[in-house]
Amino acid sequence: xxxxxxxxxxxxxxxxxxxxxxxxxxxxxxxxxxxxxxxxxxxxxxxxxxxxxxxxxxxxxxxxxxxxxxxxxxxxxxxxxxxxxxxxxxxxxxxxxxxxxxxxxxxxxxxxxxxxxxxxxxxxxxxxxxxxxxxxxxxxxxxxxxxxxxxxxxxxxxxxxxxxxxxxxxxxxxxxxxxxxxxxxxxxxxxxxxxxxxxxxxxxxxxxxxxxxxxxx
Amino acid sequence: xxxxxxxxxxxxxxxxxxxxxxxxxxxxxxxxxxxxxxxxxxxxxxxxxxxxxxxxxxxxxxxxxxxxxxxxxxxxxxxxxxxxxxxxxxxxxxxxxxxxxxxxxxxxxxxxxxxxxxxxxxxxxxxxxxxxxxxxxxxxxxxxxxxxxxxxxxxxxxxxxxxxxxxxxxxxxxxxxxxxxxxxxxxxxx
Numbered sequence: 136x137x138x139x140x141x142x143x144x145x146x147x148x149x150x151x152x153x154x155x156x157x158x159x160x161x162x163x164x165x166x167x168x169x170x171x172x173x174x175x176x177x178x179x180x181x182x183x184x185x186x187x188x189x190x191x192x193x194x195x196x197x198x199x200x201x202x203x204x205x206x207x208x209x210x211x212x213x214x215x216x217x218x219x220x221x222x223x224x225x226x227x228x229x230x231x232x233x234x235x236x237x238x239x240x241x242x243x244x245x246x247x248x249x250x251x252x253x254x255x256x257x258x259x260x261x262x263x264x265x266x267x268x269x270x271x272x273x274x275x276x277x278x279x280x281x282x283x284x285x286x287x288x289x290x291x292x293x294x295x296x297x298x299x300x301x302x303x304x305x306x307x308x309x310x311x312x313x314x315x316x317x318x319x320x321x322x323x324x325x326x327x328x329x330x331x332x333x334x335x336x337x338x339x340x341x342x343x344x345x346x347x348x349x350x351x352x
Numbered sequence: 353x354x355x356x357x358x359x360x361x362x363x364x365x366x367x368x369x370x371x372x373x374x375x376x377x378x379x380x381x382x383x384x385x386x387x388x389x390x391x392x393x394x395x396x397x398x399x400x401x402x403x404x405x406x407x408x409x410x411x412x413x414x415x416x417x418x419x420x421x422x423x424x425x426x427x428x429x430x431x432x433x434x435x436x437x438x439x440x441x442x443x444x445x446x447x448x449x450x451x452x453x454x455x456x457x458x459x460x461x462x463x464x465x466x467x468x469x470x471x472x473x474x475x476x477x478x479x480x481x482x483x484x485x486x487x488x489x490x491x492x493x494x495x496x497x498x499x500x501x502x503x504x505x506x507x508x509x510x511x512x513x514x515x516x517x518x519x520x521x522x523x524x525x526x527x528x529x530x531x532x533x534x535x536x537x538x539x540x541x542x
Contacts, residue, residue, distance in 0.1 A: 200354050200362070201353075224529075225532075240362070241528065242489065242529050242533065244530060264533045264537045282526070282527065284490030284538065284539050285538070304491075
């Protein structure tokens with residue numbers, strides 16, 4: 136692994152492989168990464184704020200009780216991201232792909248996702264409050280009590296997803312599509328739909344459809 | 353490091369899957385447990401490994417899922433209890449909001465957040481606030497009437513949403529969140 140310290144008190148990694156690191160109680164904020172591979176990194180009770188990563192492959196990144204806020208990821212692949220009781224608030228993901236993500240009790244509040252795919256994710260009680268999704272895809276996700284209140288979805292598809300007790304309260308859907316999804320006991324209270332379709336998906340599985348607009352139920 | 357000034361650890365405890373939080377001063381290792389709704393080996397292990405001197409039990413309110421572990425804590429540790437008025441019989445210190453509780457070098461400020469229960473309290477320390485069942489991610493606690501619901505919203509606006517936007521919010525149920533996310537996107541306030 137090679138790196139150099141930058142002025143922002145972080146480290147810069149270019150075409151580097153970072154492997155097998157387990158960090159506890161450390162501040163690793165302001166990392167800059169480009170065209171690098173990050174493999175088997177565990178952050179326990181760490182700060183990892185303001186990370187800037189482009190064209191990187193993240194494999195087996197595990198966060199527990201950590202802060203990873205206000206980050207920017209572009210053209211990055213995340214394989215087996217595991218986030219537990221961690222904060223990713225205010226981060227931006229563009230042209231990213233998440234494969235086999237596991238999350239519990241973490242927050243992606245106020246995050247922006249563009250042209251991003253989440254494949255085979257298993258999330259339980261994860262927050263996406265106030266998040267924005269544009270041209271994104273959720274494929275074969277298993278989501279339990281995942282919360283999207285006041286989120287905005289534009290040109291976004293949910294395919295073969297299990298959304299159990301998902302909260303879409305006051306969310307907005309523009310030109311979105313749900314295909315072969317289950318929505319058991321989900322909440323769409325005060326959600327707004329424009330040009331959004333449901334194929335092999337029964338929105339009446341939801342527990343709360345009060346105040347929704349833009350759908351003929 | 354999640355909060356530079358205090359040790360924080362979440363434990364999901366009891367059948368209601370309540371989040372109880374152990375917080376401690378990183379210098380003296382004197383600690384408090386917020387909402388002891390149960391006890392488990394994970395808590396015992398963390399306390400032992402980190403040499404925590406647990407001296408305080410802080411209650412956000414008196415519902416059973418937040419207090420069911422009192423006996424297990426008191427069997428193991430010499431602790432004093434803090435709670436809102438008429439919330440928890442065990443608590444010898446009654447707090448109303450705006451008190452400072454000393455835990456080692458930490459200063460924990462109590463914040464009045466009634467509504468879910470009449471004597472509901474949140475606790476603010478460092479860059480973190482522990483909101484019990486008053487404020488959840490994207491939601492608020494259930495109340496017995498619309499009047500109590502309004503009281504809860506008013507107190508959260510006045511005592512919680514006036515904290516800095518970057519403050520980390522640790523509710524008693526569900527995911528963690530931040531003041532900014534709740535203030536700008538929680539549908540119950542917008």
